[in-house]
Amino acid sequence: MRWIGDNLDVIGGHLVSHLLLAVPPIVASFLLALPVGWLAGRVRWLRAPLLSAAGLLYAIPSLPLFVVLPLVIGTGVRDATNIIVALTLYGLALMVPATADALRSVDPRVVDAADALGYGGVRRFLTVELPVAGPTLLAGLRVVAVSTISLVTVGAVLGVPSLGMLFTDGFQRNIMPSILAGIVLTIALALVVDALLVALGRLVLPWTRPAAAAVVAPTQAEVAP
Amino acid sequence: MSVFSRRTLTAVAAVAGLGVLAACGTSDPMGTSPATTDPGAATGDTTLVVGSQAYYSNEIIAEIYAQALEGAGYTVEREYQIGQREVYLPELEAGDLDVMPEYGGNLLQYYNSDAEVTDTASIVEALGQELPDGLRVLTPAEASDQDSYTVTRAFADEHNLTAIGDLAGINGLTIAANSEFATRPYGPDGVQQAYGVTIALTPVEDSGGPLTLRALLDGTTQVADLYTADPAIADNDLVVLDDPESLILPQNVLPLVSERVDAEAEAVLDDVNAQLSASDLQELNAQSVNEQRRSADIASEWLAAKGLA
Amino acid sequence: MNYLLDAFAWIADPAHQAGPNGIWARLGEHLGYSVVGVLLACLVAVPAGLWVGHTGRGRGLAVGLASAARALPTLGLVTLLGLLLGIGLVGPMIAFVALALPSILAGTYAGVEAADRVAVDGARAAGMTEWQVLTRVELPLGMPLLIGGIRSAFLQVVATATLAAYVGAGGLGRFLFLGLRTQDYPQMLAASLLVVGLALVADIAFGLLQRFATPAGLRTTR
Incomplete structure (x- = not known):
């Protein structure tokens, strides 16, 4: 374990890079999934193809995606943009079905009530449907956050700094503490971000108390990978 | 009448801000977008970007x-x-990197896989x-890190092996190496063709790393493609078989x-390469793997010892 | 997009299809690893999920464990197990099981919990034992969600099973790594397309299974 003490600065640097790479795709997949998920919920014939496409995105092996994506979007393999776009695609694979589910679960009577009050489409979506779907959206976002933080490590194979570099370097040099530190910190980072999202959820959705949340039926979001 | 409280909106704004902040932050602290120094300003205090492969030994050379x-x-x-x-x-070709430690044979293979030079x-x-x-490319060093047909001491003694050709006639031989080994001239x-040796490939994708070594030591394979600067060769008393036909690319x-x-x-760089011997590279690698020292410390010590500091 | 066309051409080339190193053999290996990994995960996750869902005990623990397992980086696990176990299938198989566990666990307890409480209480009132409540009411009602969990797990393992080739085993990863290392991008892309194709077929099969497993009385509400 002396290795860890001697390399705290290296580990800390990787931790920061890791977080900076993980946050944009988490935010982006949440925001981008809203219109797509809304479409999937509204336009009946689009639903099945959109959800299937989202599911298949997740089946693309990550290493070739990181190598081939730059040819499509015109970045370098090691550009942060490349990793962020790839991880956003994986995030969408999880978030689109969760969003579609969440928006569909909004009681139609609530929507009707908003219509009756004279709410326009956008206003109704932002101020009624979105908050009511909030808890389910949050559940989906938590899954996206955790799996994105885990997936960032794959970029290390291509030389994008993250905690994953503790795996590749530790493996080559046969330094077990390096790999273990990487695994523990990745999980810890994921759990911390998850806890922050829960706290944020309480702030944004104050009407869902923990006790009430337990009653809400688990959704597809919790089942998704 | 809005369901969103002001608190809610503040929180949403905070999240959005975090996203923007992170997006801005990615360009620099991660160092993934190398310095864009004006090539025209090459005189005076020049900034050079030194890169290394994802390989600890290459990083040590880069640091030197x-x-x-x-x-x-x-x-x-x-x-x-x-x-x-x-x-x-591609980053070198685009001008984002200036100096990269390379290995002659493999570099040539990358640009021309049919090149017939040995x-x-x-x-x-x-x-x-x-x-x-x-x-x-600049003047090469004596140090090299090349593919090899390596066996355990026990296996070498049992079959009286010193060169690759001595493997001829042994049945059921397998070698642990990266999958592209199958496509290489060696x-x-x-x-x-060169030695009359029949050997099958067990593909292990860690470039002569711990899995390849383990396959050899476990007896899963009889031969392993270890790189010749690998300290594991000395540590485990392994035998690198001679290659009199110069089949393996230097x-x-x-x-x-x-x-x-x-x-x-x-x-x-020429001064450094003039002093970087084959045994030096093995010793530098051993410090990284066995003593788990950092490339910066290993490099500064070597430079001081060679009077290059 | 030329690469993509080349990749399809690579797959269509009969020379790449037959034999022990051919597409069909590798596809079979790949499917085999995925099925075994998911089955092993089911052995652990389904009973655990049923218990958590039925008793309501340990839910917090199950959610936490599932979350931690989801955060477990596969690359870290594979390198760690590589150092510990050397080459062979055992290391990657442990990683596949770890990867499949959270989805199956969550799907199982979510399925059991989602069973209509009125139906469950009714079953108890009718004199069913707890075992009967679980196997005759909660499990059938929760089956679609349970299969949904296995479906997600399977897709994930199919995508990750390419790593088996890293440690000397077979599967579609063999094409992927050889293509990557020799800059043969059509071959690498072909491997990816085959993985996605395998996932597509599996996804459709699971979708049918899910519909088939939905109790008749519930189908109209879906």
């Missing part, structure tokens, strides 16, 4: 180059652990023609550099 250049007054930016050639060579001098010559405009087809260490490396910087 970096410190030597700093000693000569250059400002150096470090971009270490950049995957493999398919990742960093000695370092002709590899350097061939590279002169194959390399893209703006890139060149792969199974090559040794069949992989002498040489810097691949951009046009921004001027004559003075070239002289600095």
Whole structure:
């Protein structure tokens, strides 16, 4: 374990890079999934193809995606943009079905009530449907956050700094503490971000108390990978 | 009448802000977008970007180059652990990297997989023609890190092995190596032709790393393709079989550099390479693997010992 | 997009299809690893999920464990197990099981919990034992969600099973790594397309299974 003490600065640097790479795709997949998920919920014939496409995105092996994506979007393999776009695609694979589910679960009577009050489409979506779907959206976002933080490590194979570099370097040099530190910190980072999202959820959705949340039926979001 | 409270909106704004902040932050602190120094300003205090492969030994050599250049007054930016050639060579070609420790044979293979040269001098010559405009290689070091047919001491004694050709006639041989070994001139087809050795490939994708070593030590395979600067060879008393037909491509260490490396910087790198011997590289690697020391410490000690600091 | 066409051409080339190193053999290996990994995960996750869902005990623990397992980086696990176990299938198989566990666990307890409480209480009132409540009411009602969990797990393992080739085993990863290392991008892309194709077929099969497993009385509400 002396290795860890001697390399705290290296580990800390990787931790920061890791977080900076993980946050944009988490935010982006949440925001981008809203219109797509809304479409999937509204336009009946689009639903099945959109959800299937989202599911298949997740089946693309990550290493070739990181190598081939730059040819499509015109970045370098090691550009942060490349990793962020790839991880956003994986995030969408999880978030689109969760969003579609969440928006569909909004009681139609609530929507009707908003219509009756004279709410326009956008206003109704932002101020009624979105908050009511909030808890389910949050559940989906938590899954996206955790799996994105885990997936960032794959970029290390291509030389994008993250905690994953503790795996590749530790493996080559046969330094077990390096790999273990990487695994523990990745999980810890994921759990911390998850806890922050829960706290944020309480702030944004104050009407869902923990006790009430337990009653809400688990959704597809919790089942998704 | 809004369901959203003001608190809610503040929180949403905070999240959005965090996203923007992170998006901005990604460009620099991660160091993934190398310095864009104006190539025109090459005189005076020049900044050179030194890169390394995702290979600890390559990082040590890169760090030696970096410190030597700093000693000569250059400002150096470090971009270490950049995957493999398919990742960093395009960056060199684009001018984002200036100095990269390379291995002659494999570099030539990347640009021309049909090249039929087997000695370092002709590899350097061939590279002169194959390399893209703006890139060149400098004088190679004696140190090399090349593929090998390596066996355990016990297996060598049992079959009286000193050279690859001695493997001929042994049945059921397998070698642990990366999958591309099958396509190399010194792969199974090559040794069949040159030495009459029949050997099957067990693909292990860690480039002669711990899995390849373990396959050999476990007896899963009888032969392993370890790189000759690997300290595991000495540590485990392994036998690297001789290659009298020079089938295996030499992989002498040489810097691949951009046009921004001027004559003075070239002289600095030449001085380093002139002193980097094969045994030195093994010793440097051993310090990294066995003593788990950092590349920066290993490099500065070596430079001091050679009077290059 | 030329690469993509080349990749399809690579797959269509009969020379790449037959034999022990051919597409069909590798596809079979790949499917085999995925099925075994998911089955092993089911052996652990389904009973655990049923218990958590039925008793309501340990839910917090199950959610936490599933979350931690989801955060477990596969690359870290594979390198760690590589150092510990050397080459062979055992290391990657442990990683596949770890990867499949959270989805199956969550799907199982979510399925059991989602069973209509009125139906469950009714079953108890009718004199069913707890075992009967679980196997005759909660499990059938929760089956679509349970299969949904296995479906997600399977897709994930199919995508990750390419790593088996890293440690000397077979599967579609063999094409992927050889293509990557020799800059043969059509071959690498072909491997990816085959993985996605395998996932597509599996996804459709699971979708049918899910519909088939939905109790008749519930189908109209879906």
